[in-house]
Amino acid sequence: MMIIQENQFEKYIKQYEGLVITICFSFTKNYFDAEDIAQQTFLTAYEKLNKFDGKNFKAWVAKIAVNKCRDYIKSPVKKMEDLTCEDYKYIEDTKSSPEENMLNNYSDRKIYKLCSRLKEPYKTVAVNYFCKDIKLSDMAKDTGENLKTLQTRLYRSKKLLKILWKEELI
Template identity: 35%
Template sequence: MKTQTAKASLVDCITDRKEDFYRLAYSYVKNQEDALDIVQESIKKALASVDSVRNPDTVKSWFYKILVRTAIDFLRKQKKLKVMDEQTIEFLSSGKEDTYHDTDLYEALEELPHPYKTIIILRFFEDLKLEEIAEITGENLSTVKTRLYRGLKLMRIHLTKEDLS
């Protein structure tokens, strides 16, 4: 009975927050197909281990934890060198350069180590509370606060350097 409740809570959570989960995955990989793969893999992992959920009320943070870890694992696997042929390089270099708003902010975010980046994304882009972030990352609340403020400080330093350049 408890497993059915947890499974129903998981399905409801995924259905209600699918855009949030996609956006979080996309913030890691910057690629639509890879983000969808990460969400799909996370759902697969969650459904396989839904029996381990003791309290159906914690399904949201439990799934966020799975999603973040799956995204980080994906990035680790993708660090391998990718080789392109000359035609692909010419095609990509001949295009018009895109212009984006707030690129310096996103670049500063990309420069952060994963622990800082994860906390900042969950706090400001996913609008989660610090307690929820602590549960998702498996860290103490004080560690989450420290990493949040340290990450923001590192981003500020990066942005200040760009302003001086």
């Protein structure tokens, strides 16, 4: 049995990391999985250093990598992740992209800012309707105001918002 110092082990990692990743990639065909398994390989090698005979570190760490890859291929996690390109077309992406989120947030803030510039009673109707998504019928129930009155205020709010929107563009 040979005792390897930590700084020697670091040298071995730098020297053989390319070899280990190549071995792992040849098994997994996925670079990210190969990196993960390579990391597990070196962790296992470090934990089992007391079992290393000191003769050929390259062969020893390569054998650990091969065994880690075989374990990975047999694991149920690997079997769950295998999707074909055909499978992916049946997965619906319901989330907005980061760009869409940013534009929506910007638009929401801009609309709120414009609605806030209106004077009462148009401001309240516009903020509730456009920013809080409250229906006019619900506003009428909550405030006790006539639905027709609220519809008129919303109509006038829209006209005023169009003017403010154009002013923002200039």
